[in-house]
Amino acid sequence: MKPIMEFTNIEKRLDSLHIGPINLSVEPGTITTIVGTNGAGKSTLLKLMMNLVKPDQGNIKLLNSFVHGPDENWKKNISYQPQTAVGWNAFTGKSLRDFIAPLYPNWDEVLFKRIVEAFNIPLNKSFVALSQGIQQKLKLALTLPRNTSLLLLDEPTAYMDIPAKEQLMNFIVEWMEHGHRAIVMASHQSADIMKLSDYLVVLKQGKLIDIFEKETLIDTHKQYWFNEALPVEKVPGELFRKATQLISNNPERTEAYLHQHGIAWTALESLNLEEIITLILTK
């Protein structure tokens, strides 16, 4: 199937960071989350997708258009929820809705009203007078109903309480059910966001470590406990060890080695996604 968005050899040099080269393909029906440490370049990748930042090299294609070209017609196919909504402070939710809705031919007013109601968002207050959590909810209410092929969400769960995060997840899942579309999010390893994702793009200081399929990542990371210390030599698949605990990113090879050497483990567990990403980012 034709990708919704494609990055080809994208590179961007900022003052203290060199992002890329990045090759990435966002397929319809998928949710991709960009994870990484602070300042890794996650938000900048989303801004590159919106042409808010220009690449030094490479190109980005949204459906059939290059986003850095003179024709800006591609903008009707993409919606972006930034970390900080610039220029919104003086406006009420109602006036922001009246400005944004007509720009998107597929605007879903019913969905807008459902999100406003679910999150109890006051539409008559200026944006600046809302708490950060409510601002976040209003940003979502003004982004999801645009019903574009691609949805970009930068830290969508920031400042949200636990029940609100749950509702957000439900709205995202529902949004994905309607047709040929995809989501790309940036997140500080938020467990909920990662759980929703099909792919995790792991960035470290601007470098793409890898693009992982979430399920594969979970299946290939296991931790073992033993009654006694392990042999000094490195065990196949060994990623980390501490006293009688071993973490492997290749359980098949690790277990074959342990059987061969007559070493029995006393406990075996999967790791959660946050633990796996932390290991990948720190190893």
Ligand SMILES: Nc1ncnc2c1ncn2[C@@H]1O[C@H](COP(=O)(O)OP(=O)(O)OP(=O)(O)O)[C@@H](O)[C@H]1O
């Ligand atoms: N326009 C710019 N000019 C110069 N440097 C920039 C610019 N925008 C971002 N940077 C720098 O690039 C780096 C990456 O920023 P970015 O916001 O993309 O990271 P991030 O991974 O989203 O970080 P965080 O998790 O803290 O939100 C940071 O060091 C930032 O200061």
